[in-house]
Amino acid sequence: MPLDLVVNVLLSGLLTGLVYGLMALGLSVIYGVVRIVNFAHGELMALAMYLTVIAFTALKLDPLWMLLPVAAGFFGLGYALQRALINPFIARPEHAQFMLLLALALILVNGLLMVFGPDARNVQVDYALDSYQVGPVLVDKVRVVCAGVALVCCALLWAIFRFTGFGKAIRACADNLLGARVVGLNVAHLYGLTFGIGCACVAVAGTLLTLLVDVTPASGPAYTLLAFIIVIIGGLGSMPGALAGGVLIGVSEAAAGIAFMPSAKSMVSFALLIVVLAFKPQGLFVRR
Amino acid sequence: MKDLLALFTEAAPRPRNALLVLLALLLLAPLLIDRYLLSLMILVLYFAFVGQAWNIMMGLCGQLSLGHALYVGLGAYAAAALYQHFGLTPWLGMFAAVLVCVAVASLIGWLAFRFGIAGTYFALLTIAFAEFTRIGFDHFAWVGGSGGFFLKVVQQDATDWLNLRGHPRMFYFLALALASGAFVLTAWLMRSRAGYYFRAIRDNEESACAAGVNTFRYKMIAIQISAALTALAGVFFAFYYNNLFPEQIFNMGRSIEIILAPIIGGVGTLFGPVIGAALLTLLSEGLTELLQALGIQAPGLKQILYGVALGLSIMFMPHGVWPGIARRLGLTRDAEDAGK
Numbered sequence: 001m002p003l004d005l006v007v008n009v010l011l012s013g014l015l016t017g018l019v020y021g022l023m024a025l026g027l028s029v030i031y032g033v034v035r036i037v038n039f040a041h042g043e044l045m046a047l048a049m050y051l052t053v054i055a056f057t058a059l060k061l062d063p064l065w066m067l068l069p070v071a072a073g074f075f076g077l078g079y080a081l082q083r084a085l086i087n088p089f090i091a092r093p094e095h096a097q098f099m100l101l102l103a104l105a106l107i108l109v110n111g112l113l114m115v116f117g118p119d120a121r122n123v124q125v126d127y128a129l130d131s132y133q134v135g136p137v138l139v140d141k142v143r144v145v146c147a148g149v150a151l152v153c154c155a156l157l158w159a160i161f162r163f164t165g166f167g168k169a170i171r172a173c174a175d176n177l178l179g180a181r182v183v184g185l186n187v188a189h190l191y192g193l194t195f196g197i198g199c200a201c202v203a204v205a206g207t208l209l210t211l212l213v214d215v216t217p218a219s220g221p222a223y224t225l226l227a228f229i230i231v232i233i234g235g236l237g238s239m240p241g242a243l244a245g246g247v248l249i250g251v252s253e254a255a256a257g258i259a260f261m262p263s264a265k266s267m268v269s270f271a272l273l274i275v276v277l278a279f280k281p282q283g284l285f286v287r288r
Numbered sequence: 289m290k291d292l293l294a295l296f297t298e299a300a301p302r303p304r305n306a307l308l309v310l311l312a313l314l315l316l317a318p319l320l321i322d323r324y325l326l327s328l329m330i331l332v333l334y335f336a337f338v339g340q341a342w343n344i345m346m347g348l349c350g351q352l353s354l355g356h357a358l359y360v361g362l363g364a365y366a367a368a369a370l371y372q373h374f375g376l377t378p379w380l381g382m383f384a385a386v387l388v389c390v391a392v393a394s395l396i397g398w399l400a401f402r403f404g405i406a407g408t409y410f411a412l413l414t415i416a417f418a419e420f421t422r423i424g425f426d427h428f429a430w431v432g433g434s435g436g437f438f439l440k441v442v443q444q445d446a447t448d449w450l451n452l453r454g455h456p457r458m459f460y461f462l463a464l465a466l467a468s469g470a471f472v473l474t475a476w477l478m479r480s481r482a483g484y485y486f487r488a489i490r491d492n493e494e495s496a497c498a499a500g501v502n503t504f505r506y507k508m509i510a511i512q513i514s515a516a517l518t519a520l521a522g523v524f525f526a527f528y529y530n531n532l533f534p535e536q537i538f539n540m541g542r543s544i545e546i547i548l549a550p551i552i553g554g555v556g557t558l559f560g561p562v563i564g565a566a567l568l569t570l571l572s573e574g575l576t577e578l579l580q581a582l583g584i585q586a587p588g589l590k591q592i593l594y595g596v597a598l599g600l601s602i603m604f605m606p607h608g609v610w611p612g613i614a615r616r617l618g619l620t621r622d623a624e625d626a627g628k
Contacts, residue, residue, distance in 0.1 A: 037408045088603075092606070094407045094408055095346075095352045095407070095411070096602055096606060098352070098408060098411060099551065099598060099602050100599060100602050100603065102354075102544065102595075102598065103595045103596070103598040103599030103602065104595070104599065105595075106544065106591055106592065106594055106595030106598065107592050107595035107596065107599070109588075109591075110588030110589070110591040110592045110595065111588065111592060112588075113587060113588035113591075114586055114587065114588045114589065114592070118587070217588075221540060225415065225416075225419060228412055229416070232409070232412065261427065263423075263426065263427070264423060264426075264427055266419075266423060267420055267423045267424065270416045270417075270419050270420040270423070271420060273412075273413075273416045274399070274413070274416055274417065274420065277399065277400070277405060277409065277412075277413050277416070278399040278403075281403055281405050281409060
């Protein structure tokens with residue numbers, strides 16, 4: 001196998017992995033603060049992907065223009081979901097929360113199936129085939145753009161949590177819920193905002209992914225599982241872990257794609273998850 | 289044996305007699321109903337059976353598995369492949385199926401319980417194993433890969449009990465035997481020492497451990513029993529439907545279908561899976577009929593209905609429908625057992 005092919009594939013895996021990382025980051029933020037496992041994560045992403053594809057087919061709108069409106073819309077959707085549906089479940093047992101979101105996921109993915117049918121849809125931008133030549137290595141332009149946007153989003157998220165008062169309040173809820181209540185934080189509102197942020201992350205990741213892959217309704221559950229694999233490998237609730245896990249999965253998928261049959265590539269991700277759960281269940285990138 | 293008899297003699301007379309009447313009615317039912325109703329009844333009994341199998345693990349022992357399709361699929365493929373390739377009767381093939389499933393369940397249980405992986409993590413591990421196996425079987429040429437695996441279909445008027453080929457009536461009695469067997473087994477388990485340990489682990493694992501229950505061992509026993517029963521469901525599935533596709537049988541949707549009946553009926557109760565299976569089948573068939581009558585083609589609608597049913601029952605009836613019914617019928621002893 002020629003070396004430059006291997007480098008090419010691994011590099012594109014790494015860039016895709018950053019987008020995966022952003023998707024998983026949404027899940028991780030929600031879990032880290034609200035302690036809810038968002039089992040409808042991939043389905044929400046599929047919804048965002050369909051919105052982007054529709055906007056493109058109907059209005060010829062570049063997916064990159066869709067980033068802000070989709071993010072804002074999903075922020076609102078996430079906030080509403082948390083306040084209306086999930087907040088009453090905060091004190092319920094873990095499996096009840098899990099199954100509530102599973103129900104939401106079922107409804108979402110089959111709603112998409114009913115409305116759009118089972119066929120794959122995609123976005124054909126005119127720069128889809130452009131690439132940059134760096135020495136002997138070719139890099140797709142779209143992948144670079146996507147990875148860049150994903151990185152900017154992650155940095156933005158980090159800055160929000162690190163430097164704003166509202167980010168501080170959210171971190172307070174995650175660190176000490178009782179303490180946060182005692183100092184008078186509106187926990188339900190902050191949980192809603194956190195859920196909104198998580199949904200905005202996954203929506204941005206979905207919008208970016210339309211540039212890289214086709215979307216089908218069935219990709220919803222697949223992405224939910226992928227996001228879970230990533231955050232568990234990286235450590236549930238850890239932000240850098242989610243990003244690192246995303247890159248690891250992106251690269252290992254790409255590597256499996258050239259080493260084995262492409263259709264078997266997600267087997268590698270599941271195998272990785274099983275190994276991590278078996279030997280280091282708190283995640284690879286968490287020191288404990 | 290004495291315990292099994294005690295189950296019967298020590299049961300309160302009213303529910304016992306009601307159950308006997310129900311069993312008699314179910315035994316006579318094939319004489320009265322047509323083939324369509326018969327196929328519905330087979331579905332109800334099948335879901336009551338797998339629901340009961342899942343219930344032993346989740347309802348009694350509190351271990352949430354979202355990958356039970358794994359055991360259905362493995363059991364189905366094991367018995368079907370042995371029959372198709374070597375002509376082995378499913379009555380022997382089912383031992384292989386059970387063996388394979390118990391081995392896999394032991395592996396999953398060992399990996400998870402060794403490190404105290406529970407709750408969400410455990411559920412995800414079960415999904416991961418099911419998905420891993422699904423993709424593996426897509427590339428497993430000996431059993432047809434993603435193209436599917438088919439059993440020889442024969443004339444339906446000749447009933448061949450040895451090879452489980454023939455009329456749906458045979459499958460009806462088979463499903464009835466499985467469902468009643470699982471029911472009795474669960475009833476017996478609930479009264480046994482293991483059953484009390486299971487519930488102690490479910491309600492508070494640390495206390496159970498402190499009280500001297502070997503939690504690892506009993507969680508392993510729960511997952512093994514559950515997997516063994518589900519393997520039998522797989523064998524039944526293979527010989528009833530005659531075709532197996534990895535994409536379908538290992539699908540996560542199948543795992544969800546399995547857990548719906550006990551959740552709607554009442555997790556951790558003896559009657560929950562049975563009632564849930566009946567309600568669910570009624571609901572989904574009713575909807576199919578209605579859509580057909582209205583001439584609407586809606587591929588995802590049944591799944592949406594499942595989602596709505598799951599969501600509503602989690603939201604408004606976290607203990608399922610059975611505890612309410614039991615209270616009304618004056619059978620509160622079982623209702624008290626309703627899981628959390």
